[in-house]
Amino acid sequence: MNLNLFNIFKEDKVVAPALKRIIEKILLGQRINEDEGILLYQSADIGMLSFLADAANQSKNGHNVLHGQSLHIDLSNVCVYSCPFCTYCQKLNDTSAFALSTKNLKELLQTRGGDKNYSEIVISSACHPDHTLNYYKEIVALVRRTFPKAFIRAFSATDLSYIFKKEKVSIYNGISQLKLAGVNAVNGGGAEIFSNEIREKISPEKIKPEEWIDFHESLHNSGIRSNASMLYGHIESYKHRVDHMSRLRTLQDRTHGFLSFTSFKYKKENNRLSSLGEAPLVEDLRNFSVARIFLDNFQHQVAFAPMLKASNLSLTLSFGINCIEGAVNQGNKVYTQTLSDSKPYSSMVGEIILKSKKIPKERDGLYNVL
Numbered sequence: 001m002n003l004n005l006f007n008i009f010k011e012d013k014v015v016a017p018a019l020k021r022i023i024e025k026i027l028l029g030q031r032i033n034e035d036e037g038i039l040l041y042q043s044a045d046i047g048m049l050s051f052l053a054d055a056a057n058q059s060k061n062g063h064n065v066l067h068g069q070s071l072h073i074d075l076s077n078v079c080v081y082s083c084p085f086c087t088y089c090q091k092l093n094d095t096s097a098f099a100l101s102t103k104n105l106k107e108l109l110q111t112r113g114g115d116k117n118y119s120e121i122v123i124s125s126a127c128h129p130d131h132t133l134n135y136y137k138e139i140v141a142l143v144r145r146t147f148p149k150a151f152i153r154a155f156s157a158t159d160l161s162y163i164f165k166k167e168k169v170s171i172y173n174g175i176s177q178l179k180l181a182g183v184n185a186v187n188g189g190g191a192e193i194f195s196n197e198i199r200e201k202i203s204p205e206k207i208k209p210e211e212w213i214d215f216h217e218s219l220h221n222s223g224i225r226s227n228a229s230m231l232y233g234h235i236e237s238y239k240h241r242v243d244h245m246s247r248l249r250t251l252q253d254r255t256h257g258f259l260s261f262t263s264f265k266y267k268k269e270n271n272r273l274s275s276l277g278e279a280p281l282v283e284d285l286r287n288f289s290v291a292r293i294f295l296d297n298f299q300h301q302v303a304f305a306p307m308l309k310a311s312n313l314s315l316t317l318s319f320g321i322n323c324i325e326g327a328v329n330q331g332n333k334v335y336t337q338t339l340s341d342s343k344p345y346s347s348m349v350g351e352i353i354l355k356s357k358k359i360p361k362e363r364d365g366l367y368n369v370l
């Protein structure tokens with residue numbers, strides 16, 4: 001605990017007593033409750049949040065900031081659902097709809113990705129009406145053959161539960177088939193915001209909050225790690241965000257199966273909620289800070305580069321972020337991480353991290369330092 005700094009806060013007449021008690025708990029490494037999380041969002045100024053989040057982060061990760069050499073494979077943007085916030089989904093006959101066959105993927109891997117030793121391959125997809133469990137297994141097996149040593153993080157609770165239900169396969173059976181095919185971990189997408197009143201408005205059709213939690217618990221019990229996420233900056237309140245993180249924290253206490261947490265910012269382009277606009281940078285930083293403090297059993301908090309300008313990424317590293325994940329080039333459907341067309345990802349991200357007086361470290365799929 002940094003007693004000097006805590007004494008400064010203690011003497012500060014502007015800081016409310018309730019906030020002082022929360023600050024003391026955080027600096028003593030004690031867990032804060034939901035009401036305290038909401039108060040932190042509402043009342044702590046941004047300088048104080050940075051100080052607290054950085055202290056919480058450093059106690060877990062020192063000055064290290066992780067980044068990975070990943071290959072992202074996007075199988076399709078065709079989705080049976082139509083979430084109002086989604087900027088991505090298309091219907092089967094839309095002109096910009098795409099879906100990769102195993103033959104397409106084989107060719108793409110040979111021309112674009114087959115010559116590199118990626119430490120992590122990330123496969124994702126919307127819920128395509130024609131996708132099957134066998135197709136998913138073939139895709140994973142193909143990737144595994146191409147990259148025998150790579151860590152494969154694939155799919156999400158949303159598309160997997162859609163397929164398992166369609167094919168009447170139990171969660172445990174489906175997971176075990178994918179594990180045999182070569183899946184090492186599952187993406188954290190589809191969590192959005194767990195509160196039913198908000199979910200009904202932003203993604204009413206897809207997997208329910210309890211199902212998302214249950215699905216990830218089943219993954220963890222089957223020996224498959226997964227990531228966690230939250231979509232913020234739309235119609236939710238601080239109360240909804242804290243409730244969301246609380247449910248993730250409870251599951252993490254039970255299973256310790258989550259590898260990382262990412263907050264995805266709602267983006268206003270090309271969707272039915274555009275009139276809401278987007279959260280400003282200060283709100284992103286506030287959110288990263290409270291997430292770092294509240295999710296005290298998550299070691300890694302990720303900043304998703306496409307969500308933030310490169311110039312703002314270094315700032316996030318003073319607000320509880322300890323991992324930067326790369327951007328995407330939607331022009332091709334297989335892409336490597338990149339923040340700039342002119343520089344390789346690892347050198348660009350390394351510069352960003354060093355600028356923040358932190359230490360860049362390449363990670364593997366389990367977020368171990370390489």
Ligand code: SF4
Nearest residue numbers: 079081083086089126
């Ligand atoms: S399930 Fe995912 S891809 Fe499909 S509409 Fe919703 S957010 Fe978009």
